[in-house]
Amino acid sequence: MKKNNPYEAAQKFLEKYFPNCNGALLAGSVVRGEATETSDLDIVIFDETFPSSYRETFLEFEWPIEVFVHNGSSYKSFFEIDRERARPSLPRMVSEGIILRNDGIIEAIKKEAEELLKEGPEKWTEKTIQIKRYFLTDTLDDFIGSSNRAEGIFIANTLAELTSEFVLRNNRRWIGTSKWIVRSLKAFDEDFANQFVEAFDTYYTTGDKSRVICLVEAAMEPHGGRLLGGFSLGK
Structure with a gap:
């Protein structure tokens, strides 16, 4: 109609x-x-x-x-x-x-x-960046270690949200959920947004995790890379 x-x-x-x-x-x-x-x-x-x-x-x-x-x-x-x-x-x-x-x-x-x-949004504190690095690292390890395709799909979904948030907030850019993840990434950097989509699309269509892993690790690298050992919260 x-x-x-x-x-x-x-x-x-x-x-x-x-x-x-x-x-x-x-x-x-x-x-x-x-x-x-x-x-x-x-x-x-x-x-x-x-x-x-x-x-x-x-x-x-x-x-x-x-x-x-x-x-x-x-x-x-x-x-x-x-x-x-x-x-x-x-x-x-x-x-x-x-x-x-x-x-x-x-x-x-x-x-x-x-x-x-x-x-733009407020700048993240160093403490917040540490917390976000820890949970991003933990989710990435779950993704790498998962051999269950059904579980891997949903871990990847979480990883996409956490990674987009990490990149955007560390550049003091607005974030989004659902379709606004891609829109927010494009507003920040269209080339990066394309790399982001291609990495996850490759995993969803072929099961190849390598591009997603490289993308997430590269996002954390300027802020100290992966973080597991030595992290504490509420101690």
């Missing part, structure tokens, strides 16, 4: 459910030009009459629609949480979003989001 134009559908949705909101943004894949057959509409709502933030999903105007509702201040705590976890979901939506409604508040909120994204 042919869907309504996303911008028009979003406007109709606002008229039906949030006609008096102070501001609204259309964000997500439809704004980035990356929409697929299963994409939804992400709409960020700002409404001073709501006491707190919430999230809700609708099926309206031939679209699945996900709304992220905030008042004039509740979004700030979400910005801070996203900064701390280094996954800027809400700041990214606000920054990239197309304005649907605006009574004068959107510009300042967009500026906050853009400044946060530009600043």
